[in-house]
Structure formats: C-alpha cells, structure tokens
Amino acid sequence: VSNRPLFAVTELPVGGLRRFDLDGVPICLAHAADGNFYAFSDTCTHEEQSLSEGELFGMTVECPLHSSLFDLRTGSVNGPPAMLPMKIYPVSIESDEVCIDL
Amino acid sequence: MMDKQAPAPRRLAGGDEANAVEITAYGEILEVFRSDKFTATVGGDHDHIYRTETMVRLDGHDHLDRRRTMNRILRRDGHKWFRDTALFPTVERNLQQLLRHADADGFVRVDLVTFGLRVQVALAAALIGLEGVDSDQKADELFGIFNRIGIRETFLEALHGFDDADNVIARGLEAKQQFVDHYYRPSLAAHRRLLDEVGAGHLTEEDLPHDILTMVAAHADPDWVDDGVAVKEVMMVFSGAVRTSADAMASVVDELLRWFDAHPDDHAMGIDPNFLLGAVNETLRLHPVQVAFLRRAREDVLLSGGTRVGAGQLAVLRTPVANRDRSVFGENADLFDPRRQVPPGQYSYGLAFGSGPHMCYGIPIVLGSEGIDGSLVHTLQMLFRAGLERDPERPPDKYRAGEDARRYESWVSYPVRFRPQAKLA
Numbered sequence: 333v334s335n336r337p338l339f340a341v342t343e344l345p346v347g348g349l350r351r352f353d354l355d356g357v358p359i360c361l362a363h364a365a366d367g368n369f370y371a372f373s374d375t376c377t378h379e380e381q382s383l384s385e386g387e388l389f390g391m392t393v394e395c396p397l398h399s400s401l402f403d404l405r406t407g408s409v410n411g412p413p414a415m416l417p418m419k420i421y422p423v424s425i426e427s428d429e430v431c432i433d434l
Numbered sequence: 435m436m437d438k439q440a441p442a443p444r445r446l447a448g449g450d451e452a453n454a455v456e457i458t459a460y461g462e463i464l465e466v467f468r469s470d471k472f473t474a475t476v477g478g479d480h481d482h483i484y485r486t487e488t489m490v491r492l493d494g495h496d497h498l499d500r501r502r503t504m505n506r507i508l509r510r511d512g513h514k515w516f517r518d519t520a521l522f523p524t525v526e527r528n529l530q531q532l533l534r535h536a537d538a539d540g541f542v543r544v545d546l547v548t549f550g551l552r553v554q555v556a557l558a559a560a561l562i563g564l565e566g567v568d569s570d571q572k573a574d575e576l577f578g579i580f581n582r583i584g585i586r587e588t589f590l591e592a593l594h595g596f597d598d599a600d601n602v603i604a605r606g607l608e609a610k611q612q613f614v615d616h617y618y619r620p621s622l623a624a625h626r627r628l629l630d631e632v633g634a635g636h637l638t639e640e641d642l643p644h645d646i647l648t649m650v651a652a653h654a655d656p657d658w659v660d661d662g663v664a665v666k667e668v669m670m671v672f673s674g675a676v677r678t679s680a681d682a683m684a685s686v687v688d689e690l691l692r693w694f695d696a697h698p699d700d701h702a703m704g705i706d707p708n709f710l711l712g713a714v715n716e717t718l719r720l721h722p723v724q725v726a727f728l729r730r731a732r733e734d735v736l737l738s739g740g741t742r743v744g745a746g747q748l749a750v751l752r753t754p755v756a757n758r759d760r761s762v763f764g765e766n767a768d769l770f771d772p773r774r775q776v777p778p779g780q781y782s783y784g785l786a787f788g789s790g791p792h793m794c795y796g797i798p799i800v801l802g803s804e805g806i807d808g809s810l811v812h813t814l815q816m817l818f819r820a821g822l823e824r825d826p827e828r829p830p831d832k833y834r835a836g837e838d839a840r841r842y843e844s845w846v847s848y849p850v851r852f853r854p855q856a857k858l859a
Contacts, residue, residue: 379468379789379790379791379793380468381498381791385498389510394509394510396498396501396502396505397498397501397502397791398505398793398797399505399508399509399510399798401510411510411803412797412798412801412803413781413787413793413797413801415778415779415781416778416779
C-alpha cells in the first residue's frame with residue numbers, strides 16, 4: 333500500500349505523536365519542530381514499548397520507558413539503552429492530507 | 435570505617451523454592467523479562483517493609499507511569515548533570531585528599547571499596563536529594579544505616595527466605611526509622627520549603643533541586659502523597675546505586691590489573707575510554723551484582739527453549755549463568771576480554787542490568803549517553819591516570835557464599851596504592 337492518507341495536517345499539532353495500525357503494522361507519526369511530519373515504527377527497538385507514548389524534543393523521539401532516543405529523520409539511536417535504529421517510513425502531504433508510504 | 439561485610443543469601447524454609455523453576459538460558463531469560471505473562475510482584479512476607487508498590491514491583495501501565503515520573507530526573511542530559519555535579523567532583527575531591535596523605539615510603543594506600551562506597555553514597559544522596567551527607571563520616575553513617583535495613587537479605591525472600599528473620603527485620607525496622615528521622619524527613623521538609631518559596635514567587639521552578647525528593651514534595655506521583663511508598667522508593671534507589679557500583683568498580687580494577695599482568699603492552703590502555711568501556715561491559719557480564727531475578731507466572735507458559743513455567747510458579751532467572759552463554763558471547767565466554775565483540779542487538783554487558791520494562795533505572799548514570807561518558811569509565815580513567823597499582827602487601831578480600839549458579843560475591847576490601855608524587859592529571 334503506498335501513499336495512504338492518514339489524517340488532515342491540522343489534526344496533529346507540532347510536538348504531537350500519534351499511533352496508527354496499518355495492516356497490522358504499528359506506526360508512529362510525529363509532527364516535529366521543523367514543521368514536517370515523520371513516520372517510524374511505533375515499537376521501540378530496545379523493548380516492546382509504544383514510542384507514541386513518549387515525547388518529542390527537537391528532532392528526537394524519546395521512549396517513555398528507558399529514555400532511549402532516536403533521530404526522527406534517520407532512525408538512528410541518539411541515546412541508549414537502545415542499540416538498533418528504528419525503521420522509518422516516507423511521508424508526503426497530498427491535498428492537505430498526511431500520507432505514508434508503507 | 436564502613437561496615438562492609440555483606441550478608442549471605444541463604445537457602446532456608448519460608449520461601450517458595452518448591453514451586454520455582456530455574457532458568458539459565460540467555461534467550462529464555464530475555465523472554466521472561468519481556469513477557470506480560472509474568473509479574474514482578476514477587477515479594478515475600480516482609481516485602482511491604484521494603485518494596486511493595488515501588489517501581490520494582492509494579493507491572494504494566496502502573497509501572498510505566500511510575501517509571502515515566504522517575505525518568506524525569508535522568509532522561510536526556512539529566513544523568514550527565516548528576517555525573518558532572520555530584521559524582522566526578524566527589525571522586526576528584528576524595529582522590530586529591532587521599533593523594534596528599536602518603537605513607538613514610540611515599541606510597542599512598544587506599545581501600546578501593548571504601549573509596550567507591552563513599553563516592554557512590556554522595557551520588558545517591560544527590561540523586562535522591564538527601565541533605566547533610568557532606569563528609570566521609572556522614573557517608574559512612576548513612577551507608578551503615580542502609581547496611582542494617584536488610585534490603586539485601588530480603589532480596590530473594592520469595593524464593594528461599596533468609597536466616598535469622600526476626601532479628602534481621604527488627605534491626606531493619608529500627609534502621610529504616612533512623613533513616614526516615616535523620617535523613618528522609620529533614621530533607622523532604624527542606625524541599626517542601628523550597629516549593630513554598632516557588633509558590634510565594636520568591637523562587638522559580640528552575641531554582642529547585644533536580645532530584646527525587648523535589649518530585650516527592652510536589653506529589654509528582656499520587657502514591658507519594660504520604661511517606662509510605664516514597665520512603666521505599668528512595669530506599670530502592672539508594673541500595674541499587676551504592677553497593678552495586680562500588681563492587682563493580684573494584685571488580686573492573688581487579689580484572690584490568692590481571693589483564694595488564696598478562697598483556698603488558700595494554701598497560702597504557704588504562705586511560706583509553708573505549709578500552710575501559712569494554713572492560714566495564716565484560717566485568718558487568720562476568721560479575722553481575724545480582725545472583726538472580728524473580729518473576730511469577732500469571733498463566734502456564736512454554737518458553738522457546740522448552741522450559742515450562744506453570745501458573746503461579748516462580749521463575750528464577752539465573753542471569754550470571756546466562757551471561758556466559760557461548761551461543762551469544764562465543765566459545766571463550768567464561769573469559770574476560772575487553773575487546774570482545776557481541777552480535778548486533780545484544781547487550782555487551784549481558785543481562786547484568788536485567789531487561790524488559792524493569793531494566794535497571796540507573797543505566798544512564800553508569801553507562802552515560804555514549805557509553806564512554808558513564809560513571810565507571812570516568813572514575814577508572816581518574817584512578818589509572820593517578821597511577822593506581824595493586825598493593826603487593828595487602829591482598830584483596832572477597833566475601834563469598836553459595837556455589838555455581840547461586841554463588842554470591844562481594845568485595846570486603848580491595849587495597850591499592852599510588853606511586854609517590856602521584857597526582858590527578
């Protein structure tokens with residue numbers, strides 16, 4: 333499935349995180365401080381914890397459980413104890429709708 | 435001098451040993467740690483004194499909520515702040531002080547265990563917000579109180595009870611009250627006064643101390659409105675921080691000195707942070723400070739390796755055995771190798787910090803954000819830069835109890851010396 337529209341850009345404020353289950357895949361969408369939307373696997377690569385319950389600061393998402401940090405743009409680990417990068421997905425805006433390419 | 439004699443975990447009646455399943459395989463232990471089919475609520479008869487309703491005993495969202503609150507202190511750069519403002523100045527001050535007092539032959543002789551305990555008490559006091567722990571004497575006094583509280587004796591109570599329970603608990607309750615009266619309540623009252631100052635507009639929130647008692651005073655968690663749970667939470671943080679880190683530091687030094695004896699070309703690596711990080715990871719893997727973790731099954735569980743744990747049974751997770759699993763750490767898993775490479779996604783330190791939701795709260799302080807900026811690597815660098823070497827006249831002393839998977843070890847003393855005119859770089 334490609335470019336699936338998820339919601340209107342106005343529905344998620346800057347700094348917000350929201351979880352979606354797409355075809356059984358938990359995805360987290362972030363509206364980052366740079367004004368862009370980023371999509372990534374909602375499950376922390378360290379332990380099974382939903383990142384959508386965490387927090388955004390700058391271009392980083394923080395896991396609420398052990399405070400692992402991931403870069404929204406690359407998925408790379410910015411802070412332990414996570415060791416593996418998170419999977420990221422392309423996001424586009426079409427007709428004021430946030431779309432994700434799974 | 436601190437009372438460093440650690441009590442032994444004992445196999446005695448009173449626990450649930452007949453209803454327990456020992457698990458030693460690395461993969462199966464990880465499964466249990468991560469599974470919601472097991473609960474961490476596994477306390478024994480006296481757990482209400484020590485751990486009930488604290489972060490280590492909560493499950494699911496209750497645990498996540500508490501952890502999220504506690505994380506406010508250490509997340510992002512919070513852990514760095516504690517190392518920079520509490521730990522490193524304490525290490526440096528204590529070392530400077532020690533290096534000024536040489537014996538007649540010019541050598542400075544130090545017991546690394548006493549040194550480690552004092553700096554870790556200072557760090558734990560800063561993290562919690564305990565006031566009045568501003569001298570070696572006060573650090574020794576506070577550690578002595580905690581040694582009597584009985585946290586270590588009751589750690590595996592649910593499994594096998596412990597020796598001399600009536601006396602241990604009577605002594606523990608008395609020591610706990612002493613801690614509450616002399617340290618906890620005065621410190622909490624001081625934090626509440628600061629909050630009042632913020633309320634009156636005389637201070638801002640930025641002026642408040644960045645510590646656990648500030649959160650307790652502000653009732654950041656609904657269970658901290660009265661002292662019952664908050665005192666236990668603070669006790670868990672203190673006990674988790676002090677003895678374990680002091681033991682780990684002596685163990686790393688011991689492993690490194692033996693490594694340098696066998697590999698003299700590596701001697702200069704004692705100040706290399708990446709080499710020291712490898713040594714720290716290997717030491718934590720080979721000398722974990724906990725002999726086991728406990729979980730209780732909520733339902734019948736069949737683990738991937740074929741081990742069955744029945745509903746209501748205790749799972750005894752023997753992490754010290756799993757940390758030597760050759761399928762994960764290679765054929766030389768029993769040996770110390772500071773240059774060991776582990777498969778991607780595996781912890782270099784094994785299961786020393788546990789895993790799953792309850793993974794150790796203090797990891798950010800110990801390992802830092804890059805690994806090499808954690809408390810152990812930094813302290814080791816300072817010690818080796820100052821010229822630490824084994825004291826040939828005073829052998830180290832280790833307390834040992836139990837055998838094989840149940841073996842418990844703790845350093846009683848680890849004498850070292852610094853050469854004449856040693857100083858901090």
